[in-house]
Amino acid sequence: xxxxxxxxxxxxxxxxxxxxxxxxxxxxxxxxxxxxxxxxxxxxxxxxxxxxxxxxxxxxxxxxxxxxxxxxxxxxxxxxxxxxxxxxxxxxxxxxxxxxxxxxxxxxxxxxxxxxxxxxxxxxxxxxxxxxxxxxxxxxxxxxx
Amino acid sequence: xxxxxxxxxxxxxxxxxxxxxxxxxxxxxxxxxxxxxxxxxxxxxxxxxxxxxxxxxxxxxxxxxxxxxxxxxxxxxxxxxxxxxxxxxxxxxxxxxxxxxxxxxxxxxxxxxxxxxxxxxxxxxxxxxxxxxxxxxxxxxxxxx
Amino acid sequence: xxxxxxxxxxxxxxxxxxxxxxxxxxxxxxxxxxxxxxxxxxxxxxxxxxxxxxxxxxxxxxxxxxxxxxxxxxxxxxxxxxxxxxxxxxxxxxxxxxxxxxxxxxxxxxxxxxxxxxxxxxxxxxxxxxxxxxxxxxxxxxxxx
Amino acid sequence: xxxxxxxxxxxxxxxxxxxxxxxxxxxxxxxxxxxxxxxxxxxxxxxxxxxxxxxxxxxxxxxxxxxxxxxxxxxxxxxxxxxxxxxxxxxxxxxxxxxxxxxxxxxxxxxxxxxxxxxxxxxxxxxxxxxxxxxxxxxxxxxxx
Numbered sequence: 001x002x003x004x005x006x007x008x009x010x011x012x013x014x015x016x017x018x019x020x021x022x023x024x025x026x027x028x029x030x031x032x033x034x035x036x037x038x039x040x041x042x043x044x045x046x047x048x049x050x051x052x053x054x055x056x057x058x059x060x061x062x063x064x065x066x067x068x069x070x071x072x073x074x075x076x077x078x079x080x081x082x083x084x085x086x087x088x089x090x091x092x093x094x095x096x097x098x099x100x101x102x103x104x105x106x107x108x109x110x111x112x113x114x115x116x117x118x119x120x121x122x123x124x125x126x127x128x129x130x131x132x133x134x135x136x137x138x139x140x141x142x143x144x145x
Numbered sequence: 146x147x148x149x150x151x152x153x154x155x156x157x158x159x160x161x162x163x164x165x166x167x168x169x170x171x172x173x174x175x176x177x178x179x180x181x182x183x184x185x186x187x188x189x190x191x192x193x194x195x196x197x198x199x200x201x202x203x204x205x206x207x208x209x210x211x212x213x214x215x216x217x218x219x220x221x222x223x224x225x226x227x228x229x230x231x232x233x234x235x236x237x238x239x240x241x242x243x244x245x246x247x248x249x250x251x252x253x254x255x256x257x258x259x260x261x262x263x264x265x266x267x268x269x270x271x272x273x274x275x276x277x278x279x280x281x282x283x284x285x286x287x288x289x290x
Numbered sequence: 291x292x293x294x295x296x297x298x299x300x301x302x303x304x305x306x307x308x309x310x311x312x313x314x315x316x317x318x319x320x321x322x323x324x325x326x327x328x329x330x331x332x333x334x335x336x337x338x339x340x341x342x343x344x345x346x347x348x349x350x351x352x353x354x355x356x357x358x359x360x361x362x363x364x365x366x367x368x369x370x371x372x373x374x375x376x377x378x379x380x381x382x383x384x385x386x387x388x389x390x391x392x393x394x395x396x397x398x399x400x401x402x403x404x405x406x407x408x409x410x411x412x413x414x415x416x417x418x419x420x421x422x423x424x425x426x427x428x429x430x431x432x433x434x435x
Numbered sequence: 436x437x438x439x440x441x442x443x444x445x446x447x448x449x450x451x452x453x454x455x456x457x458x459x460x461x462x463x464x465x466x467x468x469x470x471x472x473x474x475x476x477x478x479x480x481x482x483x484x485x486x487x488x489x490x491x492x493x494x495x496x497x498x499x500x501x502x503x504x505x506x507x508x509x510x511x512x513x514x515x516x517x518x519x520x521x522x523x524x525x526x527x528x529x530x531x532x533x534x535x536x537x538x539x540x541x542x543x544x545x546x547x548x549x550x551x552x553x554x555x556x557x558x559x560x561x562x563x564x565x566x567x568x569x570x571x572x573x574x575x576x577x578x579x580x
Contacts, residue, residue, distance in 0.1 A: 087232045309481060
């Protein structure tokens with residue numbers, strides 16, 4: 001269930017950036033500090049031509065982006081933010097020719113930072129492809145310089 | 146200074162994968178557990194249309210890939226490997242319309258794992274855009290099942 | 291619900307090491323790839339003498355150790371393992387004079403690696419002090435040298 | 436080469452906290468965003484009683500603390516700060532009965548965050564025991580609430 005801020009942010013971030021558009025990702029659900037996104041399989045995302053497995057960097061980009069969307073939906077007021085750092089654990093290769101789903105959650109928002117976790121999977125959430133843990137820096141108008 | 150294994154691996158990984166080809170990255174130097182790669186600025190890599198800044202996921206993918214190339218150049222025999230986990234610290238946004246360079250180093254190779262560090266920068270190595278720390282899993286033929 | 295391997299491992303790791311004994315941690319639950327441990331507040335664990343807040347390194351050690359216990363309880367056969375890498379997110383300072391609990395989970399075991407997540411909290415699991423994500427290297431007898 | 440702020444901070448953090456005092460760490464050098472610290476071997480730091488190897492949590496605590504000291508020495512004005520997140524890579528077990536050295540560096544300070552890297556070693560810096568990458572949150576007086 002989305003709020004307006006989340007919608008605006010999400011549209012601005014997932015829908016409107018050249019790189020994510022070029023990946024082909026789309027938002028399925030957003031709201032309350034959580035998001036669910038989907039990335040359809042596509043030939044230009046392949047990292048290993050022998051196996052057809054999607055490049056790890058693509059999954060990382062989707063996890064990063066999806067966590068950002070979760071942060072947007074957790075904020076009470078509109079403000080810019082940026083990924084500060086991110087850890088990705090690659091648990092198994094993605095199966096070729098299948099959609100990739102990413103569930104992301106914003107666990108906490110402080111004055112400066114938002115904490116997030118994400119999980120990428122295909123057939124079942126119980127068999128993740130990759131996990132992410134990351135912090136985002138909030139850029140508030142009231143900060144000093 | 147490259148060796149043949151490194152060259153083969155590097156060509157297979159940086160040059161031959163659809164995703165990295167689609168990013169536009171190229172290898173400048175490789176050998177002795179180190180690599181230097183370059184990513185020219187391109188419109189489809191943009192993450193923020195207002196500023197033209199390249200998407201963080203692109204930089205992550207280049208860091209991941211470049212560290213893999215460094216691992217390849219550190220191995221004494223040819224074997225497959227995969228990113229196990231990766232941490233990225235985003236230190237500042239990339240400047241639009243400028244090349245991004247990635248220097249990567251394989252610090253140590255054990256029987257199962259290779260340890261790496263990478264740095265992405267533009268004008269100067271002393272003003273990094275992003276840092277990476279990551280481990281790669283080596284897939285040896287002699288491992289049990 | 292514990293198994294014998296888990297019990298043996300857990301006793302060997304949480305109960306038998308000088309450092310963890312010196313911290314004062316104890317295992318409350320173990321089994322099925324999960325663990326719950328407790329660290330009572332103690333003066334020698336303090337990191338900030340002005341506030342009485344426990345040192346971050348103490349919480350990290352408990353998260354590391356608890357994830358190791360979860361790995362032990364997930365293994366089907368007894369084998370040594372070691373922390374390969376670990377990320378800790380510090381979400382808020384621990385409240386002085388209160389117990390710290392750590393819940394840890396082993397998400398997946400492959401031939402070489404176990405993936406884990408942990409959470410440290412006090413009054414409520416919904417208000418974590420710190421999160422961890424870490425990989426452990428399994429040291430199998432059949433590996434080459 | 437130390438400055439007064441660094442000295443004050445360092446004394447407050449390395450010298451004055453119960454936990455670090457209980458570990459036995461000491462500062463050898465500090466200044467210009469860098470620090471070198473030393474941890475003498477001691478029985479109560481042991482993590483594996485069979486081998487006498489120091490517990491990983493001890494090394495993590497030293498890396499965390501040493502990076503904090505490097506941050507203190509990089510700051511132009513005195514202010515409190517706290518570890519936001521930390522990644523540790525364990526490259527090999529520490530050799531028993533030998534000192535552990537930690538070299539830490541603050542790579543960059545922004546308005547809100549300081550970026551750090553550390554390395555723990557014994558006989559030679561070229562054979563690290565562990566690496567760290569971590570961010571610290573600066574707590575400025577001018578921040579909003």
